[in-house]
Amino acid sequence: MEYARRILDDELDELFGQVPAIAIDGPKGVGKTTTAEQRVAAVVRLDSKAIRESIAAEPEQVLARGRSLLIDEWQKVPEVWDVVRRAVDADPTGGQFLLVGSASPASGATAHSGAGRIGRLRMRPMTLSERGVMQPTVSLRGLLGGGRGPLAGSCPLTLSDYVEEIVASGFPAMRPLVGRSRRFQLDSYLRNAVDRDVPEQGLAVRKPEAMLAWLRAYAAATATTASYAQILDAATPGQGDKPARSTSIAYRDVLSSLWLLDPVPAWAPTGSLLTRLGQTPKHHLADPALAARLLGLSRDALLDGVGTSVGPQAGSVLGHLFESLVTLCVRVPAQAAEATVGHLRTRNGDHEVDLVVVRDDGRALAVETKLANTVTDQDTKHLHWLADRMGDKLLDAVVINTGPNAYRRPDGIAVVPLGLLAP
Template structure:
């Protein structure tokens, strides 16, 4: 099969010719190596024991390969980061090194952060547009431009299709598997992360099942602002002698370093336009399929309403996982459009905006997510509340749903089926 182009390819096309070194961060299996290979001549795989042994002995060996050079799994020999940094200091011309890593080494593993020398790009699982499921008609970049153009297009994807995509995974190698093989691979992926990858990051896990239970509770908190105490309680029901809260924080930190959890931070706007905002992140795993698998939920059981969310936000598990799929499909093009992604929730929970995309100038695009084919006035109340407070700082307000058509309501709010959203 031929290579399936990713959104990150566009970013690399735009940046790599001018930037001497770029590190591509993301979880294992997301496609970092395959994508990076499209942009280089030389390849150094540090997950190979022979290569790793030689480079550990003499990190400067990395510089003897043809450039542009991909150094894959660079975190296996963190010293190559400083070798690349020094090479860039000596020759700052663009397009020399790509570094792909599925874990973030500890800050003291390298002598220098690489700031100003090595750029960073995040790679996430495949979005719906990258999966080629529909012909998208609505550009996120155009929405961020604030022109409030007419929205057009129709999408054949329905609720059952989106539910299948939640469990089908955005990891490229899993896309072609049968349902049984995919479940097996997702289980293996999670078990290997706990048994092998976490200890390699320096966290000794005495009871792997306890960490998997925490991950299941985190999955149940998908798209909520549940506290880590609530997640720990959900992971240890009925246990009087619960682990310390520091255990939950240690799990969070190591899984973040492996790019396996991918929370959306709370929006903290400057000035006094908005007050009483919550600071808790919204929880997401790297791929909604991981969350569904941890909870033992398939497409049929999700459609039947199975699964109980953890956290303050109401709704079904299907609704929360659909929001996680939307979040993935928004984050990837947002990075390409140079917009930051956050969420908004007031402290008492009376107002909430699922996704807030923030441009460099502070102006925002507000997005609500609705697991519905039709949109009512009740569904728009939080967007109208935000419009009243932000005025001209609000570029646009849209609702992403499971309906068949993209259009603008009479109040100006856009309605976009998820399958029609592109870069």
């Protein structure tokens, strides 16, 4: 099968020739190994028990495999991290090692963080542009340029098409699947994570169903700032003797170490530009398809408005899952453009901006999501509020929706159908 190029490839093209070692982090199934294999001469697969035991006995053996070298599932023998770090200290030539991991090793498993020696890149499920759903016309990097130029492009995708992309998943191996086979694989992915991957991370789960219930509650809190107490309450309805809050935190930490949770942090601008901002992250799973499957929601059920969300933000589950798909499609190219992504919500909840994409100079692009094919003045009020406070520090403002055309409103705000968003 021909390799489908990913946005991360652009980052590796730019970095790997000069950086000696790069670790690619992300959940199982996002394509990390396949992408890394495209640019190495040798591979060490530590998910093989025989190879893992051999390398664990003498980690320095990996250095005999030649360069450039892919060390797959490196966290299974975390000592190889320090072996690579020392090798890079001795020879800083670019393009030597790619380390791929689907989990973070336990704290203290490596002697050194690798800072300054081993770079880190996050790999997420496929965006719509990577899936080849449409030929996109509006570049996120261009919006971050701040020129506020005219926009063009038409998008034939309907609401039903976007909902299909929510449930279809951005995991490459699941893309060809439909119907029961897709549901089966998503269920198996989640069950294997709880039954096998979580215990491998050192957390003994006495009742796997309790963790799955917590995951369902987390899925219902997608794109909200629900507290972990609210998520725990939703996971144990009618249960008088609730688990301790520490249980919820333990679930969160271990699932984060498997890269299955991908919350958007609250944006904290420098200086006194904005005050009274909330600090709670917005909850997202690695792939909105996982959230939809946890909630048992098919495309038709979502289109029928089925589902109840958890958290302070009003809205349908479909609206929250669409925001999660938009968030995925923004975060991946934002990383490639060397920008970070946060969200904004004032403490009293009177102003919210779904996503704030921030360049390293502190200037930002504001993004609102809208599950509709039209945009009204009501939909842009928070963007205008932010523009009044940021002035020229706001590079641009955009509403990403399900409409047919990309254009600029008379007030200068960009309107972009999600299918037209390019890196």
